Amino acid sequence: MKKQRVFKKIILYSILVLISLTIIVPLLWVLVNSFRPDEDIGRYTKFSIEMFFPKNATMDNYIELFKIYHFGRYILNTLVITAIVTAGSLIINSLAAYSFARLKFPGRKLIFTILLITLMVPGEVMLLPQFMIIRKLDLLDKFSALVLPALANAFGIFFFRQAFLDFPSAIEEAATIDGCGKFRIYSRIIMPLTKSPIITMTIMTITGQWDSFIWPLTVLRDSKKYTIQIGVNYLFGQHSNQWGNIFASAIITALPMIILFLFLQKYYVRGITSSGVKG
Amino acid sequence: MFIKRKTKEAILGYLFVLPAVILIGMFALYPIIRLVIMSFQEYNMLSGDDIGNFVGFKNYINAFHDNDFLNAFKNTLGFTLIVVPIQSLLAFLSALLVNKKIKGIGVFRTIYYLPVVMSFVVVSIFWKMIYDPMFGLANSILNYFGLESQKFLANPNQAMICVIIMCIWKSWGWYMLIFLSGLQGISKDVYEAAAIDGASKFEANSYITLPLLKRTILFVCIMTTMDSLKIYTPIHIMTSGGPLGKTDVIVYHIWQQAFRFNNMGYASALAVILFIIILLVTIFQLKLEKSDY
Numbered sequence A: 001m002k003k004q005r006v007f008k009k010i011i012l013y014s015i016l017v018l019i020s021l022t023i024i025v026p027l028l029w030v031l032v033n034s035f036r037p038d039e040d041i042g043r044y045t046k047f048s049i050e051m052f053f054p055k056n057a058t059m060d061n062y063i064e065l066f067k068i069y070h071f072g073r074y075i076l077n078t079l080v081i082t083a084i085v086t087a088g089s090l091i092i093n094s095l096a097a098y099s100f101a102r103l104k105f106p107g108r109k110l111i112f113t114i115l116l117i118t119l120m121v122p123g124e125v126m127l128l129p130q131f132m133i134i135r136k137l138d139l140l141d142k143f144s145a146l147v148l149p150a151l152a153n154a155f156g157i158f159f160f161r162q163a164f165l166d167f168p169s170a171i172e173e174a175a176t177i178d179g180c181g182k183f184r185i186y187s188r189i190i191m192p193l194t195k196s197p198i199i200t201m202t203i204m205t206i207t208g209q210w211d212s213f214i215w216p217l218t219v220l221r222d223s224k225k226y227t228i229q230i231g232v233n234y235l236f237g238q239h240s241n242q243w244g245n246i247f248a249s250a251i252i253t254a255l256p257m258i259i260l261f262l263f264l265q266k267y268y269v270r271g272i273t274s275s276g277v278k279g
Numbered sequence B: 001m002f003i004k005r006k007t008k009e010a011i012l013g014y015l016f017v018l019p020a021v022i023l024i025g026m027f028a029l030y031p032i033i034r035l036v037i038m039s040f041q042e043y044n045m046l047s048g049d050d051i052g053n054f055v056g057f058k059n060y061i062n063a064f065h066d067n068d069f070l071n072a073f074k075n076t077l078g079f080t081l082i083v084v085p086i087q088s089l090l091a092f093l094s095a096l097l098v099n100k101k102i103k104g105i106g107v108f109r110t111i112y113y114l115p116v117v118m119s120f121v122v123v124s125i126f127w128k129m130i131y132d133p134m135f136g137l138a139n140s141i142l143n144y145f146g147l148e149s150q151k152f153l154a155n156p157n158q159a160m161i162c163v164i165i166m167c168i169w170k171s172w173g174w175y176m177l178i179f180l181s182g183l184q185g186i187s188k189d190v191y192e193a194a195a196i197d198g199a200s201k202f203e204a205n206s207y208i209t210l211p212l213l214k215r216t217i218l219f220v221c222i223m224t225t226m227d228s229l230k231i232y233t234p235i236h237i238m239t240s241g242g243p244l245g246k247t248d249v250i251v252y253h254i255w256q257q258a259f260r261f262n263n264m265g266y267a268s269a270l271a272v273i274l275f276i277i278i279l280l281v282t283i284f285q286l287k288l289e290k291s292d293y
Helices: A002-033 A038-043 A060-067 A071-102 A108-120 A123-136 A143-150 A154-165 A170-177 A182-193 A195-211 A214-219 A228-238 A243-263 A265-273 B002-038 B058-063 B067-098 B105-117 B120-130 B137-144 B159-183 B188-196 B201-212 B214-229 B233-239 B250-260 B264-290
Strands: none
Touching (some): A002 A243, A002 B067, A002 B120, A038 A243, A060 A071, A060 A243, A071 A143, A071 A154, A071 A228, A071 A243, A071 B002, A108 A154, A108 B002, A108 B264, A123 B250, A143 A214, A154 A195, A154 B002, A170 A182, A182 A195, A195 A228, A195 A243, A195 A265, A214 A228, A214 B250, A228 A243, A228 B120, A228 B233, A243 B105, A265 B159, B002 B264, B067 B105, B067 B214, B067 B250, B120 B137, B120 B233, B201 B214, B214 B264, B250 B264
């Protein structure tokens, strides 16, 4: 009986490790190649130990990204846009959500429902009219073209409203009796007490902005304004034989999101469970 | 005094939703209406015109005679029909695996989720390199097992399969976690009762787990279908729709029509068609959710 159990465990771990290898081997290969000079990448193609240990390891691929290929600028652009969108959308969405959850005004349900309609239309479909509007507003090639459409969204409002509805209203009633205004209740009581949903939403916004591709690709032409994903894509398209730099650029682009995930894992899981799935 | 407080609350209510309503109205609601109007128009994009000429249903009629669009439509459908069952099944089976309470399981979950936190751009570039016929990892592995080198993305018969493998590699971890959270919602008592009644592990899974997870299964299948219908980035980076149009997909075709060939009106009609397809999937989902199937 005991023997059988040990045997089962060995099989289970073997399967788990085997699946892990399909993920780790490609990642390791990319990582190792990002430290190799170009000519070495074409040399070590035999599947062996050598393939995964760089002999003439060098940081040049990474240094060149910043010295020649403007990655410092791309990263800075992305950070600025991400910061503005994350802070702005947090305030705008949660304030609207608080109003929809707690304040009574005529047409509340109707307005909320109309906003929710936008959830049914995917961004890929909206791309064309959004482009026309941005062009009409003369915002092409400007950061505001990336920021403005991202500042408010129905999902964020829906998400925060759900969190606020779960919040016991007794505390608010007590605060109202003490003469606390609605905005103070929102900013001093509700927001500080909904920490976990705020962190979850913040992570979703940050990753969404950092990974954003098709929209900046559509509205940015000037390479000085490029965000990181567009920058990688540009490097990949324009200098497709600079293998080492391409490997390094992919690693640099992925790394911040991997680090964020490793440190804040539990909020990622919460983000999944809160997206409306029930078993 | 009482009425005054009520009015004040209503004014504050409107004030708080105002910024969101203006922004969503401008960049999400108005564009929906605008898209439908644009789909009945013809634009001269190069002269910077903002208003097009009405051409009736011409764009829609053209769509059904446009062999490239029909090809992209067919490819997208094929992509979806392969990805949805395989990816969902992989996600479900791996969720069963990582639901086991054994040492180090958290590490495996973390590893499986890694591709999900990398952007589609990054993963597409990774795999474009992996598939490279000169120095790519894929051929190294094939050679190691004594198999011949392949051209992968350059081979019309292999390109779409290569994109599919890459997409599943990137996304299954996300659906695994969704299944996992569904599995953890099932009470242990049910399994214990089944074990007492003499049910085997396999029986327990097929008669307890599957029926109790049907909502999660439906959710995963619908989400995967939607994602597949909207696939864009890997095609843009890995194949540009080639070779021989074998990997051209709907959104890629729309983007090319709109921003490379400046056929904004025609591209809008194609976008409306895509939207209708996605809407039908949504309605199907809502219907299934309401009925207790």
